[in-house]
Amino acid sequence: MAGSWVTRACSFPEQRWLSPSFAARATIQYGRMNMASRRNARAFDDAPRPKLDRATLRKATRVFRYLKPYRLAFAVGLLLLFVTTGLSLLFPLLLGQLVDAARGDAGAQSELLTRIDEVALTLLVVFAAQAFFGFFRIYLFSSITEGMLARLRTDSYSHFAGSCPWPSSRSAVWAS
Numbered sequence: 001m002a003g004s005w006v007t008r009a010c011s012f013p014e015q016r017w018l019s020p021s022f023a024a025r026a027t028i029q030y031g032r033m034n035m036a037s038r039r040n041a042r043a044f045d046d047a048p049r050p051k052l053d054r055a056t057l058r059k060a061t062r063v064f065r066y067l068k069p070y071r072l073a074f075a076v077g078l079l080l081l082f083v084t085t086g087l088s089l090l091f092p093l094l095l096g097q098l099v100d101a102a103r104g105d106a107g108a109q110s111e112l113l114t115r116i117d118e119v120a121l122t123l124l125v126v127f128a129a130q131a132f133f134g135f136f137r138i139y140l141f142s143s144i145t146e147g148m149l150a151r152l153r154t155d156s157y158s159h160f161a162g163s164c165p166w167p168s169s170r171s172a173v174w175a176s
Contacts, residue, residue, distance in 0.1 A: 066148040073140050080137035087130040094123045 050056055067074060097119045 063152075066151050067144070069151075070144045070147060073144055077137055077140040077144065080133050080140065084130055084134045084137055087126050087133070090126050091123070094119055094126065098123070 098116065
């Protein structure tokens with residue numbers, strides 16, 4: 001048993017994943033293994049997939065009624081999302097200008113070297129603005145999510161408590 005793949009895998013763990021025989025055995029035992037797949041994917045194969053039609057979409061949009069009280073905060077959060085996305089797109093442009101200042105020809109390099117402080121300062125301002133707007137975006141979206149989930153839990157509890165099969169404390173059964 002000394003030459004089996006189990007002992008080799010236990011004694012040299014880095015070679016376990018590199019060995020083609022292990023990959024073949026794992027494929028046979030677990031099916032196709034990659035980073036996106038689940039090991040117990042077969043357990044979910046029997047569940048029927050829902051049809052995507054107008055009725056199922058209408059059911060899915062019912063969750064947006066919990067967003068209604070937070071419409072303004074959600075709009076501000078989306079605006080902050082667009083601002084932080086735009087600021088993150090400025091980063092490659094400014095970094096490219098810094099690289100151009102270092103690699104340009106003699107004439108262009110002297111002109112860009114005079115602007116290198118300005119470009120670096122702009123880069124720092126972009127980072128600071130991105131952090132500032134990103135903080136408030138995350139704060140808004142997390143508070144919206146917490147409020148929506150609290151209302152969803154309250155509604156679910158009241159729905160389940162209202163339809164419970166056991167008698168309540170006000171029932172005649174418990175009054176005696």
